[in-house]
Amino acid sequence: MLFASDNVTPANPEIIEAVAAANVGNVMPYGDDPISQRVREGLAALFDRAVDVHFATTGTAANALGLASIVPSYGAVFCTSLAHVNTDECAAPEFFTGGAKLIDVPTADGRLCPKQLTAAIEKSVPGFVHRPEAWAVSVSQPSECGSVYSRDQLDEIVDIARHYGLLLHMDGARFANAVAATGMSAQDMVKGIDVLSFGGSKNGCMMAEALVFFDPKRSKHTPFLHKRAGMLCSKMRFVSAQLEAYLADDLWMRNAHHANAMAQRLAEGMARLDGVRLAAPVETNMVFLVLPEAMASGLKAAGAEFYWIGDFPTPAYRFVTAWNTNEQMVDEFVKLAGSLA
């Protein structure tokens, strides 16, 4: 399971300890407990503004609820053709919204191209009832290709969205990796964003995501949609305790910096091998490699796990590093690969 995904990993010990520590006494259910309240305050502090927070146990649930909160059933959401919301959530956004349409915009590197985005939006005329009405843009930060939007790039997308009166959702399943990669602050990263899926599960939690709204107008329907989606855990403290530990002592950032560094180490090691080349620059914790077939099959035969991604701009093998990847694993893997070159 070496590099299959960051979702095959265990949780940080700190996360488990926090869950165990939360297991004391009776407390109010459904998120009305002190831990959940502290996490809401922690996220407000992190983003340095008032936020409205709803907890989820999967990224798919967070994304779908986020989109359903800001897009009506007849709305259109613009995202890349590779967006997780578009290709890996079994049409959860369509289900949660009651049939809204995701319009997939071609992408060269996982990021939305401003020109292509504009062209796609232009096909929807406000008030023209024959097409779903343009309502939102969803950006994945980092993208499914591992690339990260710079602030300038985000600004371009935000400006386009605002120009057309659209709202902005950020799929931050790996938000920490993007923050770590860019050096931007969390506050800066969400400038112009209306709702963020703030991921924990892929970066050290067991199952904990926070859906963060930066404008209370956007979440007025959310508490009901959250409940009726079956997302309102009665013992919510066990979700929020994970996030409290995740935010404490910068655990989330330490994990992300580490995972990103391991990806760099892996990429550098592999790129030196004959016949191997990077299919995309390594900006976060994902490495896309074009490998000789003999090397790929040899590595798999030796027990390594990684996936072939056939529908990306450059089809390649994907390797994902995580908080629990270590230098020795990486170096041994590169050595093994080298022996197969």
Place this chain on the structure above:
Amino acid sequence: MLFASDNVTPANPEIIEAVAAANVGNVMPYGDDPISQRVREGLAALFDRAVDVHFATTGTAANALGLASIVPSYGAVFCTSLAHVNTDECAAPEFFTGGAKLIDVPTADGRLCPKQLTAAIEKSVPGFVHRPEAWAVSVSQPSECGSVYSRDQLDEIVDIARHYGLLLHMDGARFANAVAATGMSAQDMVKGIDVLSFGGSKNGCMMAEALVFFDPKRSKHTPFLHKRAGMLCSKMRFVSAQLEAYLADDLWMRNAHHANAMAQRLAEGMARLDGVRLAAPVETNMVFLVLPEAMASGLKAAGAEFYWIGDFPTPAYRFVTAWNTNEQMVDEFVKLAGSLA
């Protein structure tokens, strides 16, 4: 938070330990891990037959997914007017099914009345497109009034359902309490049932429910519905580890027997007090009491927590005991009440 609900409680230490023990190494995500597999096998053993299992983190999610698996968007589900699926899930079954209709059948004690159920079903003529078509019956075992169906009573409901060609869902959010109360085996309890929401969260788990199908034909759509509802946790081992510990060493039954016994103790103590009477027989871990207003407010002033249930056959205060209720708590509470009598 003394008697507000069984969902205000912490988890059993064994549950937390199991979660901690599961936190080792990388494993396949999305329920393809060994622990999840063992829980599937454990439930097959418990029910002594092949089962198809899907995990959930809330009872609402489990119920809604169960109903959506067996009822089309134009179907009708018969349940009591007090059923949790009908009154406490914010129309999650309607959402998951795409708009199916819950037909609420009047009830005197939380159980479906065979006569009333038959009358309700008879209003739907098969193939008559003007009404939702009758597809399923949902029973809560135990009911929201704390009452339990005997095997004979379940047989009556099952026979009616089968007579009209309907499927059967059992909301077993407190399934353990029903098994403990009746002495029936788990196998016997689900005779004739097509899909069971097997609850863990209210009886010692953090957040863990299993949706158990007893006929694979009924769950052929379920894996996709499960994923697109955002219920497919990537690190599912942390849900299934709870259930593994829950089933091990009969923890689930020990918890339930204890909770039921505490309810008996509470009821007996209270019933002896002047002006107090039981609004319903105590069969599981819920006690419904008619109290003098002075006593009720005095108890609340002293910090006790319990809810007024106004829309039950006999409006009353509800007290819920749990695995962590102890004799001392109960006795002190009764003593306090006595001092207010």
Place this chain on the structure above:
Amino acid sequence: MLFASDNVTPANPEIIEAVAAANVGNVMPYGDDPISQRVREGLAALFDRAVDVHFATTGTAANALGLASIVPSYGAVFCTSLAHVNTDECAAPEFFTGGAKLIDVPTADGRLCPKQLTAAIEKSVPGFVHRPEAWAVSVSQPSECGSVYSRDQLDEIVDIARHYGLLLHMDGARFANAVAATGMSAQDMVKGIDVLSFGGSKNGCMMAEALVFFDPKRSKHTPFLHKRAGMLCSKMRFVSAQLEAYLADDLWMRNAHHANAMAQRLAEGMARLDGVRLAAPVETNMVFLVLPEAMASGLKAAGAEFYWIGDFPTPAYRFVTAWNTNEQMVDEFVKLAGSLA
């Protein structure tokens, strides 16, 4: 087919003539034609205020779209247990709203009882996410029992709705019959109503209903919901032409007065017969009769058509008169029944 329903009738010749007259030349599609525009103006004149109008070809579509326009997916709509939206539309409101819940309020005569309505609404606490949130009340005017709300009775319902911040939908599939029965003006009849399903199909049209919004805020989503429900006929002039003729020369009111008068005549004739009694007062064009079984079967054997309504407050046979019922039909029918008494 004598008295089965008012939907078994042909259309007025004037309606057909109007359709034929509309069949000239090319015109803008989708309701952007002059006839549709004139109908919008005609309805504004009829109700003496600005209205927003959307056309439908069935009453079910109009009702469902009307409710979906004013109620979110997590909303609750209060209506009687006998309401057409509740029992005869195969859960179309649930489908169009994305799973909102119809809360059925017991009724003695088809009208909402203010006390029962209040009790039902009181069970929903604003912001309490476990139950669908109260959003709207739907009244059928006339009711499915043929009864009509007086202005005072409507005021009581409107006041309750306003008190709780709820919107009001009126199912006026037989709106004309109610106006004719009460002598109220159309303006008066809709005082306090947010959206009206203004029926034509049962009262002389082929298939034409108008969904009339009295506050443009309530219909801001409607054009899109209308289109995606497949309700936006390209050649809308053929729907609106029916409604133009329906409103012209008071055809709609003449039809309704006639149908109501025929119901009175039928009721008076039948009530004189031995063993026959009225199950409910006759206020519009529906007559509910308790008949000796021999008479009922004799009438059916002779070719008469009418339905048994088993789930109304007083189970009875229902007879519906229409614009094309005539005195001779009624008198012959009564004579035939008399011979079977």
Place this chain on the structure above:
Amino acid sequence: MLFASDNVTPANPEIIEAVAAANVGNVMPYGDDPISQRVREGLAALFDRAVDVHFATTGTAANALGLASIVPSYGAVFCTSLAHVNTDECAAPEFFTGGAKLIDVPTADGRLCPKQLTAAIEKSVPGFVHRPEAWAVSVSQPSECGSVYSRDQLDEIVDIARHYGLLLHMDGARFANAVAATGMSAQDMVKGIDVLSFGGSKNGCMMAEALVFFDPKRSKHTPFLHKRAGMLCSKMRFVSAQLEAYLADDLWMRNAHHANAMAQRLAEGMARLDGVRLAAPVETNMVFLVLPEAMASGLKAAGAEFYWIGDFPTPAYRFVTAWNTNEQMVDEFVKLAGSLA
């Protein structure tokens, strides 16, 4: 309104006469009348096999109901990026199916490209829950570009669908034009198709479409879905009477042959003009022309109506002919254009 669309036209006089002729006496509602029955038989005869027929008043409703009948809420439907179901129905298929996903396949001429279709289907692995499961292919015959699949081309698509176990929907809003263009029989045209939207409204009817199932297994849910979508007109005879006249004396084919011939005449006339060229071959009743801007604006200034289609493979002006286009109109238009060349 000269060439804006075939939906701006009036109905054939024969259609209006048939509607008037149907306006006699009371008949059973909801399609249980003799005319509707005869149309069902007429369609069975036309297609030379048993069919299950459901009536609609719009093409959007027919398409959405057809897809919802054969695709579950988690299913994927493959169609071209230009398909009417994908771009002009405001996500009605998504609404009717409860959130299924339309996967748009790039197209060069409006037809599905077998290679691109295969590539798109291959991205869905059966049973892989992270993507909507492949369930159906939808072909528009003729396509939105006016092109027609030959039998060989349809066979290729049918073979691919069958290879992957997918069902086939044909959007036949202009089915008659395709039959007329190819000389294929209606039977041959639907070989391998599971459900056809058989259009009438664009080709001489007022508002009448028939959804035709060629395998009763595929329509077992349809009657309920049809009712709850508000599509079940009580006075259905007025829809089916249109279709009866449409099928009688080959009216539908005469209309289509005429419309196609007028398109040819228009194309030939225009293609001779300086600066004008065909953007696509003219196979049915749609002509796509690249015009000098001065000519386009001059024609519009003179009152001509036609649309700019910017997102087709070759952006161009679209001209649609219909049953009521005549040679004089075409010749005068070409002459006018010539004067602007």
